[in-house]
Amino acid sequence: MGTIYHRGKRGRRATSWPETVRPPEELLAYIPEEARRKGLPWLPEVSQVELVRHYTALSRMNYGVDTGFYPLGSCTMKYNPKLHEELARHPGFADLHPLFPEEAVQGILELLWRLGALLKGIAGMPGITLQPAAGAHGELTGMLLIKRYFEARGELERRKVILLPDSAHGTNPASAAMAGFKVVPIPSNEHGTVDLRALEERLSEEVAGIMLTVPNTLGIFERDILRITEMVHEVGGLCYFDGANLNAFLGRARPGDMGADIFHFNLHKTFSTPHGGGGPGAGPLAVSEPLLPYLPVPRIVKEGDRFRLAYDLPESIGRVHPFFGNVLVMMKALAYILTLGDEGLREVSAGAVLAANYLRVRLRDVYAVPYDGLCKHEFVASTANLGVKARDVAKRLIDYGFHPPTVYFPLIVEEALMVEPTETEPLETLDAFVEAMRRIAAEARENPALLAEAPHKAPVRRLDEVKAAREPVLRENPPVSPG
Amino acid sequence: MEYIPHTPADIERMLRAVGVEDIEDLFSDIPAEIRGRYEPLGLEPSPEPEVRRELERLAARNRRLVPFVGLGLYDHYIPAVVNELASRSEFYTAYTPYQAEISQGTLTWMFEYQTMICELTGMEVANASMYDGGTALAEAILMARRAVGGDKVLIPRSLNPFHREVVETYCRGAGIGVVEVPYDEEGRLALADVPPGTAALVVQQPNGLGIIEDLRGLKERLGDAFLIVSVYPIALGVLEPPGSFGADIVVGEGQPLGNPLSFGGPLLGIFATRREYVRMMPGRVSGRTVDAGGKEGYVMTLQTREQHIRRERATSNICTNSALCALRATIYLAALGPEGLRRVALLCLERAHDLAEDIREIPGFELALNGPFFNEFAVRCPDPERTVEKLYRRGFAVAPPKVAERMGLPDAFLVAVTEKRSEAELVGFLETLRG
Known part of the structure; x- marks a missing residue:
């Protein structure tokens, strides 16, 4: 299907606007001649019905959680409650400018303050900033906090190293590097967890901190977590926890009790x-x-039943977001936590871990599970034992109506399929997925071409990524003589 | 629990398959010491009607002022068709299009978006979004340093102060010095000289005080150093795109393109550059290719720049971005077309200049700067604090004097006017100032 630029005709329009009172030439005279736009940008010219049909057609070429099972490991593709979408459109939230005076936005400040308080409780940690717009943004903010902390202690010159398990998300090393740290990897042991001896060898007064994902990207909880954080603290380092996998222990354990100094939440993962x-x-x-002294400003402070913005941290790292972060996303997360309550938080991790273990045991006789044992919210299988590519199994899953798991991650497992079912999938769906995976394993033996050429039922067949990268076409180009 | 479908029988069956007795056994690998320290929040679960009531209470505790305030975020009219189409859950319940064959919807609109951003800015390539205009600008500075080296960046004194704070945070972290460039009495950039070791000059168009900058000759004076221009995309309906003036990177806050104000988030970071720098650019990019049958399709491409492949040598750590806001911008621009965009920009020009004219006629009131402006301008009056208070009380919001002051302009408040401001609102605003 073509882009919107292939629809419509010159002169068509999808929206109507008032006329200006004065003629355009007169208005354009307000702009100095050299700054005045000479021609119009090349934008689509479509009627409203063409516009609607185009984007409706595009949406139907997409696969979302509302379409079907989406076990994309590390991404926690759980169901997105519809109440939240409706509330996010409420003009009492959507139409607020961040420069409205505090008296006019008491409701939204209360909302942010409450979410902050609840998140602190869930983390078991005393400080919070809501500004980071995504997990990786939180990581960068965390790295800047670590830098500031050592700067204040006069140790920045020597604290150059961030330790990272080799199973870490790619954003971790990228974030550490952006803040100017040197990344030193720690190999995993045969259980897929941090090798304490290797950690010991790398610990020194040059270490600014460690970045850990808990549970790790194999879905395994670091049994030695208390020892690990203690060892890092002993050399004066700080412990950063990547919270992408919080769904695994929500309502049951707190990073603050594990020795975390910094913990980022992914509201778009754990909080629906x-x-x-x-x-x-x-x-x-x-x-x-x-x-605490280095957190971004402003902070939201509660005084009686009033809320205000405080800029009272002279040693703050500064702002990492122009305003308060992704407020409408936070509104949804608060609604979710209020819905769940303590009981629901526990049910979430119970359901997520149960579903992941169920899939693991139902698949491990067919697919290799290199680190087999009790997993948390996800597990990593491998297609290496079948002699087929993880990619081919993934593409074949599309034909069975499922979104594939994460492939080729973590890097320490060859032909990896990282499966995260979440707590929101009915058992029948899990069983249907198992059935599909088992049939694909059989197909891999009997008719490998079926996999190699998959998908057969998607809007397009397998796409040529090499061509896309070698001869990049990244935009439409206007016709040579427009109109 | 309406979001978790497991019945007691389902749970029993799964537990048996796993070979454990009880749910709690699934958490035996978390040290008991840690689990034992857990403290509940003290929060009862709430059914949907109660959650709705509570959130609606919070919404009602906000006062919806009429926004005559901008600073990057503007209250433009959003056509119904934008809300309706962007609400299709096949779009918003998907993630990053890792599996291209079942993500052609997302990849196609990303490609359209990239095209539209290139057209607006006059640049050759654009990514599929950054978080917001402030972090996009910060990332542009980091990219300039990767491309040309140097240890400092020139920042206008008139730069949006909220973007400036983000830039300062990032630059401090990356060891880049920030050098301020003043403005002249019209409010326009007054660049004296370009010190050695300059990685980039940042210009905002229009600038944080609303003034339209003269971009001519800047790139020539910079030599190898990058010219980074931060734009207000609606203004590009009537302003010459920065690409025409040799800009190396164009960034901007894309919220005005079909996204609500949302108390400042989520936002949309625009990022575009020249083709020769595409491999240094941060963020996701959609590219056109063909499938095994020769049929046209789209994939995420140039991924060797990105963190999931390149790790600590990636061009940025960005992963999750502002895709849904970029989708809204795409639909918005397609809904407006070239004539609609121009019309919206002209309406902003007209209403802002009419209002500025009327304000000038009020005794004691004047524009603080006499440079050309698009739809935002600084007003000076005898007691700006009290005037702003009075406006609040009558239901109008402007940017308080402390904002302009952070750009070196004391005793003035900033006023922004979009096409959405009605005749009644404009009259009410003026009467409040007069009264």
Whole structure:
């Protein structure tokens, strides 16, 4: 299907606007000649019905959680409650400018303050900033906090190293590097967890901190977590926890009790806010006591039943977002937490972990599970034992009506399929997925071409990524002589 | 629990398959010491009607002032068709299009969006979005340093102060010095010289005080250093695109393109550059290719720039961005077309200038700067604090004097006017100032 530029005709329009009172030439005279736009930008010219049909058609070429099972590991593609979408359109939230005076926005400040308080409780940590717009943004903010902390202690010159398990998300090393740290990897042991001996060898007074994902990207909880954080603290380093996998222990354990100094939430993962086709998300950050003075400003402060913005942190790292972060996303997360309550939070992790373990045991006789054992909210299988590519199994799953798991991650498992079912899928769906995976394994033996050429039932067949990268075509080009 | 479908029988069956007795056994790998310290929030679950009531109470505790305030976020009319189409859940319940064959919807609109942003800005390539205009600008500075080296960036004194704060945070973290460039009595950039070691000059168009900058000759004076221009996309309906003046990177806050104000988030970071720098650009990009049958399709491309492949050597750590806001911008621009965009921009020009004219005629009131402006301008009057208070009480919001003051302009408040401001609102606003 073509783009919107292939629809419509010159002179068509999808919206109507009032006339200006004065002729355009007169108005354009307000702009100095050199700054005045010479021609019009090349934009589509479509009627409203063409516009609607085009984007409706595009939406039907997409697969979302509302379409079907989306076990994309590390992304927590759980159901997005519809109440939240309706509330987000409420003019009492959507039509507020962030520069309205505090008296006019008491409701939204209360909302943010309450969410902050609840997130602190869930993390078991005393400080919070809601500004980061995504998980990676939270990571960068966390790295800047660590930098500031050592700067204040006069140790910045020597604290150059961030330690990272080799199973870490790609955003972790990228965030550490953006803040100017040197990344030193720690190998995983045979259980898929941090190798304590290797950690010991890398610990020194050059270490600014460690970035851990808990549970890790294999879905395994670090049994030695208390020892790990203690070891890092002993050399004066700080512990950053990537919270992408919070769904695994929600309502049961707190990063603050594990020795975390910084913990980022992914509201678009754990707290049910939609992924939006790649955002917006939100990545609030909880911090430990020693980092409180460096949090971004403004903070939201409660005084009686009034809320105000405070800029009272002279040692703050500054703003990481122009205003308060992704407020409408936070509104949805608050609605979700209020719906769940303590009991619901526990049910979420119970359901997520149960579903992941169920899939693991139902698939492990067919697919290799290199780190087999009790997993948390996700597990990593491999197609290496079948002699087929993870990619081919993934593409074949599309024909069975499922979104594939994450493939080729974490990097320490060959032909990896990272499966995260979440708590929101009915058992029948899990069983149908198992059935499809088992049939694909059989197909891999009997008719491997079926996999290699999959998908057969998607809007397009397999796409040539090499061509796309070698000869990049990144935009439509206007016809040579417009009109 | 309406979002979790497991019945007791389902749970029993799954537990048996896994080989454990009880749900709690599934958490035995978390040290008991940690689990033992858990403290509940003290929060009862709430049914949907109660959650709705509570959130509606919070919404009602806000006062919907009439926004005569901008600073990057503007209250433009959003056609119904934008809300309706962007609400299709096949769009918003999907994630990053890792599986291209079942993400052609997302990848196609991303490609359209990239085209539209290139057209608006006069640039050759655009990414599929950043978080917001402030972080997009900060990332542009980091990219300029990767491209040309240097240890400092020139920032206008008139830069949107909220963007400036984000830039300062990022630059401090990356070891880049920030050097301020003043403005002249008209409010326009007054660039004296370009110090050695300059990675980039940032210009905002129109600037944070609303003034239209003269972009001619800047790139020539910079030599290798980057010219980064931060734009207000609606203004590009009537302003010459920065690409025509040799800009190396164009960024901007894309909220005005079909996105609500949302108390400042989510927002949309625009990011566009020249083709030769595409491999240094941060963020996702959709590219056109063909499928195994020769049929046209789209994939995420140039991924070797990105964190999931390149890790610590990536061009940025960005992963999740503002896709849904970019979709809204795409539909908005397609709904307006070239003539609609121009009309909206002209209406902003007309209403803002008419209002500015009327304000000038009020005794004691004047525009603080006499440079050309688009739809935002600084007003000076005898007691600006009290005037702003009075406006609030009558239901109108402007940017308080402390905002302009952070750009070096004391005793003035900023007023922004969009096409959405009605005759009645404009009259009411003026009467409040007069009274």
